[in-house]
Amino acid sequence: MTFVFFCKWRLKLGDLVFSNLTKAFSWLAFLLLICVLLSLIVASAPALHAFGFHFLLSDSWDPVNGDFGALSAISGTLMTSVIAMFIGVPLSVGIAVFISEISQGKISKTVRTLIDLMAGIPSIIYGMWGLLVLAPFLSNYVQPQISDAVENIPILEDLFGGPPLGIGIFTAGLILAIMIIPYISSTLIDMFRSVPPVLKEAAYGIGATRFEVVRKVIFPYVRKGMIGSLMLGLGRALGETMAVTFVIGNSKQLTSSLFMPGTTISASIANEFNEATGRLYPASLLELGVILFVLSCLILGFARLFLLRINKKSEGAKI
Template identity: 50%
Template sequence: MAVQSDAPVMEAAGPYDRAKALSAFKLGDITFYWITRLSAISVLLILGGIIISLVIGAWPAAKAYGLPFLWSQRWAPSADPPVLGALSPMYGTLVTSFIAMLIAIPVGLGIAIFLTELCPQWLRRPIGIAIELLAGIPSIIYGMWGFFVLGPFLAYTFQPFMIDTFGSVPILGAVFAGPPSYLSLFNASLILAIMVLPFITAISVDVFKTVPPVLKEAAYGVGCTTWEVVRNVVIPYTRVGVIGGVMLALGRALGETMAVTFIIGNSFRISTSIFAPGTTISAAIASEFAESDGLHQSALILLGLLLFVLTFFVLAAARLMLLRLEKKAGK
């Protein structure tokens, strides 16, 4: 009797509860959709606002100097009128980033391969913590360390050795020409290499761990050495992720400011020697923006716009490269 008396109540309540639950789920789904959509749109709005601000601020200098601003080397803001050119900062930015990546890529990949393939289990955690600490150190600390410790070491030991060794070689003699200096393009490049090293290593370790163990076991089973497994299995399987990590590190190197400002010398002069002082776009803006006004300030903003465009093209080229690799792999 009790079961029969409760059944009609259950049937009556059932449809009402389901409709209410479906309505609540639909409302939550719509709310989640719009929150995520507005978050994505906000990124585009912020990026558009930055671009518009840079264009407005850089317009007076772009109008005054035109395209020759890109290949003019002289930087004389105190002249009347100011004589300003972007070639030296652009040259310094490209050279320091190139040397930094030349050092950081093989070292970072080597650390990642060691951690995933060769490192004893008890040693992996300390090395991983050390890499995370390198990534967390503020850039100004890197700059101070480079100025007070690394710069003197390079000026008194490494640079004299390289100058004596390659000074008489036709092309390398110009690249490694003296005199030794605390502040130079090479010193800044080495600091940048240390700063971007954790990014390359951490991303490479993560993507190397995605390689299916059965692939490596099969390679070892047919007699491959560890080097052959890494070269023929691990690297080809993870090359898209590795390239993505390298490009992320390159973006960091192109835009680094404080550490480079400390140790590069801030000289608006182009030299074939990597041991000579120089400057980058970020360092030039950081060192002169506070005391600038008028056309000088507009030229610094134009430098920032050029750095934005340069970084965009680098990342776009990386994206196209990744798409070509994925297409070649049949994805």
């Protein structure tokens, strides 16, 4: 009896230690996140006190006179991320569908290997390739034709106007699209392959086409994971630094044209933090970091709310 009691006590103690240890790890991650946010807020306190809410609405960036604003950096961050998602998401979904549902054998393995290799390329290599290869190509062959095509259309002319410099917001968004493709497509491939074969076979058995199986069986089955995968790619696009710094032009002027130079929050911090002197200059750059932190959290929060709405709708449909 004593031996049995000792064994049960040992098992309970082991479970208790294991559960508390994993709980501590979870809280550690949360505490690290809070510590990062608090340290950024404390370091950016001079700028927060000097500019207040006006910092978000001003596009001024004058280190000489100590006048700073985040609007141009926020605008560039959102514009490049939207371009990246607009281009990268359809390509990623197409690649994932091809590898998981269409291709077979060596072709599938080869494409999957290439996608994994793309994820391992350092971001600075993407930036150098964008500056030396992609930007001249866009400047010589793409941007002039697009600008000429939309010359007499007011809205499109504002969006795609300007000299064909090659570098700019559109180029940065295109580089980001290429960079997020392996992250999104790799996760989608695993999700699509996790769909039970019996569901797909049943759909094929009643005469569904491959497109209908993908749209009506696979996508609904993995939609929660798909949203998480897209948020992973969006987070990568929002926070990317070096590749964007090479090709965006690093201009603080607010512009509506995608072909004009601009800047992002991360690119501004990377470019100017080493040379930031005085009291307000480094504090303003750190406040940009706070804005990027909060912006990322808000986007992820909206994604979670969207998932909760999907869950409620699906539960209501079952009832």
